[in-house]
Amino acid sequence: MTDAALKPALGPAPCAGVLLPYPLPGPYDYKLPSGTEVARGLLVTAPLGKRETIGAVWGEAEGAVGDNRLKYAEPIEGHPVLPDDLCDFVDWVADYTLTAKGLVLAMALRSARQALGEDVPRIAYALGGALPKKLTPPRARVLELLKDGLFRTVPAIAEEANVGAAVVRGLIDCGALVAVTLPEFDALPAPEPDFAPAALSLEQEAAARSLKAQVASHRFAVSLLDGVTGSGKTETYFEAVAEALRRKRQALILLPEIALTVQFLDRFAERFGVRPAEWHSDLSQKERRRVWRAVMGGEARVVVGARSALFLPFRELGLVVVDEEHEQAYKQEDGAVYHARDMAVVRARLAQCPAVLASATPSLETYVNATSGRYAHLKLPRRHGDAVLPEVRLIDLTRERGEPGTFLSPPLRDALAKTLAAGEQAMLFLNRRGYAPLTLCEICGHKLTCPHCAAWLVEHRYRKRLVCHHCGFDAAVPPECPQCHSPASFIACGPGVERVAEEFAAAFPAARVAIASSDTMHGPAETQAAIRAMIKREIDVLIGTQIVAKGHHFPQLTLVGVIDADLGGSDGDLRARERTFQLLHQVSGRAGRADKPGLVLIQTRNPKDTVMQALASGDRDAFYEQERLLRARTQAPPFGRLAAIILSGRDGDAVRKSGRDLAKAAPAARGVKIWGPTPAFYSLLRGQTRERLLVQAERTVNIQAYLRTWLRSVQIPNAVRVTVDVDPVSFF
Ligand code: ADP
Ligand code: ZN
Ligand code: ZN
Secondary structure, eight states: OOOSSOOOOSSSSOEEEEEOSSSOSSOEEEEOOTTOOOOTTBEEEEEETTEEEEEEEEESOSSOTTOTTOOBOEEOTTOOBOOHHHHHHHHHHHHHHTOOHHHHHHHHHTTHHHHTSOOOOEEEEEEOSOOOSSOOHHHHHHHHHGGGOOOBOHHHHHHHHTOOHHHHHHHHHTTSEEEEEEOSSOOOOOOOTTSSOOOOOHHHHHHHHHHHHHHHHTOOEEEEEEEOTTSOHHHHHHHHHHHHHHTTOEEEEEOSOGGGHHHHHHHHHHHHSSOOEEESTTSOHHHHHHHHHHHHTTOOOEEEEOGGGGGSOOSSEEEEEEETTTOGGGEEOSSSOEEHHHHHHHHHHHHTOEEEEEESSOOHHHHHHHHTTSSEEEEEOSOSTTOOOOEEEEEETTTSOOSTTOOSOHHHHHHHHHHHHTTOEEEEEOSOOSSBSEEEETTTOOBOBOSSSSSBOEEETTTTEEEOTTTOOEEOOOSBOTTTOOBTOEEEESOOHHHHHHHHHHHOTTSOEEEEOSSSTTOHHHHHHHHHHHHTTSOSEEEESGGGTSSOOOTTEEEEEESOTTTTSOSSOTTHHHHHHHHHHHHHTTTTOSSSOOEEEEEESOTTSHHHHHHHHTOHHHHHHHHHHHHHHHTOTTSEEEEEEEEEESOHHHHHHHHHHHHHHOOOOTTEEEEEEEEEEEEEETTEEEEEEEEEEETTSOHHHHHHHHHHTSOOOTTSEEEEEESOSOOO
């Protein structure tokens, strides 16, 4: 680890290695103005070629002090210094993921430049004492509004008093309103630890006590909060958050999807009196600026965010929570490839604070860590209140099938009819966007595929387009088959959510139904609206993709139907079974969360499959134990290590040749096996040919060192991109 504070350099102009937020091999040397107190993490602006960029002092200069050719870097106004544990974290992530350090720093400095810039004060107005000569009704409304003494900006006054901005300007000109200068942002309201604590059940209380003790001791520890769906995991870890607040520490809560945050923020506000600070890609520049600054200044006490929130400059981090820790969304796959759950644990270790991983269906890695005693294992085996876990039944599609081309089996239809007659709500789940996943020519069998990807085009009937879900390419359905030229010969194969909705509406014309899916047609706003409508009981049935599967709490939902449980089951992917189990278990967990018991019907062609059996019996741990043995036997993670190398580029031959060259150059090492190169699952994506190699190593092998030596030994042409994915979770 680098020195926390470097020795103040002798001589007039100290030098230092400055890390810049670009994919450069390491820090560059710069001079700093004499008298600068040089510390690791000191934020500076530095010239780089013709530009000027922000950077951070990272260590001693490499070259000789006093080198006259060195350029000057200037400390940023106020000499802000990144917290030391954040610098350590940047180093750690870069080393572990084999990412250029500068690129990892870029994540930590995202928005820093704006955040550290000058304040942009806001001009607001208050009553000025003078009265306008003519008091029109709009003017009177403005004066009436401002009687409460609050300062407001011109647009705010115009909106609240329902007048045009010109009316407000007129009042300013005649002195009826006077200007006041406000700081750029209102102070962030502080969450109150004792605002509205929940009355915890005995089990929740026991888990909360353990978490609070960890927060209080301010040491690194990891806990798996392992609670069935609806058991109140959130209420429980909120107590740990409250404890961090009481101890004047900051807390970070990671959520897998932004779509989940609205409900979450409200719940947080109910418990703590105010909403927490948010951090994710949907924030405006201005909000980012505000939050980054507030975190750095210690003013933001609790941040709820997506994985990138790990790189915020917390001053006094006291708790990290990873909710739904098993979610694949925690894996970032472009830019720096990292797993936010694993990095959250590292972040907590470097900050010397506890980490809490919460899930009803933990990842196998976490499950193994918890059952082997490495992590504390806190269990909430029951649902909160009187709610019970739903009954899960399998529907064998090889026997119980409806008409050809229909997707709701007779038992599912019956159950839907009963639920609707009882005035209760239902949810239909299918993890496929659009109308049909495949469109083919009825005459010659020609399949419509994307010109840029090795993937089928998905029909979106609502938009009347065929869409590639990988690159976004879209086209109209061609009037004739491009292969056999038969006119209007295309038929839709298989269901997507739109098609299920169509079938449902035909069968139950009186029911109120909405679709929630993560595509552009049914975008985030529509999804949120559908979810709200479901909570308010404005709809009877919600039909959705995985976006509706997780986290939501619909008290009146008693029936869940899984249209096709076999999707994504057998693609040879190490985690496919685990993932199917997790997803379907989470979906099932939406049913019967309040006083009425729930029923889950799972349609499958493989009812004997162990995943299906585990779902039906509710014996989660039997399934996990089986997976554990399987992974142990095959030395798959967490019993062995994996890393993938993905080569991609427009020139397919160059990509394939690089793959062969790499494979040939693989150093021989004990406990390391190399697989491939093979075409990736999507061998063509956005016009890029893709080849994969997989490294499998025993746990004791330093896979990073191995990869570094290997990659250094081969000359890969610039036109071929190399992506290293340590601990891959997807195999596409
Ligand atoms: P999980 O995250 O474990 O699936 P939630 O935290 O969403 O479960 O809790 C399910 C429901 O039960 C929520 O509506 C929550 O507010 C409620 N709940 C859980 N524990 C309590 C409690 N101790 N007091 C009041 N309500 C609770
Ligand atoms: Zn044809
Ligand atoms: Zn495509």
